[in-house]
Amino acid sequence: MLTDDELAGICDLFGALTREELAWARSELAFRQDEETGPNERIDEAIDAYALVEHEGLILAGPAAFPTLPEGAGDLPHILDVPEREVDREAAGEAVLDSLRAEDDPALAREVSYDVEAWAPVDASGVRDGEQERL
Template structure:
């Protein structure tokens, strides 16, 4: 599954635990006649901000274009997941804080792009991330 497909499965439910996502992915693999999915794909999607983890729940992240993989539309009838509400503003604030902390160690162009993705994804202002990136660039 691509990062966008992982985000699509999570977005189908609103939020999933890692275990629930693993169950959904296993079910999809079985239905599609494929091998068991690689659990490292979730960590890779988290690293790319296609997924965001907050308080034990995964949500589709700011860098994702959630897409449902084939046969995923049946998952809500197969995987038992309780209804949940997620606070996108709270999660957005946490992601913004992560981006601010990453300014010194990560690719500035990627972080700038993610800051705009974040503002489109959650009701937060990430201009401080861009300002920090600019000030870091001036110090170099």
């Protein structure tokens, strides 16, 4: 089963992927490695950990990830018919800040707030200062 950082590495390889494209990439890698794909919830778990970010219908490597290419991932651009994509990092960063403000785990929100500032041109000091919104 792929780690959060490997899932982020796959997304980073293309800039961003749709959920379906990421599932396809996971399936291709599992087949090539003669392993199980693992549960589809893995993508949601990586999003919950901020290793992946879902923004405007695309999934990209998130602020808490150290994108790593899993074995065989270098072949994915030749297998998947997916264009390279660019995502507005500032808009994605603002979306992450909204998620952090609503985060149930204040320690996680604080930890990721430092990462998101290095990841996107946003100011996360409000999250660190405890300006969390409970939805």
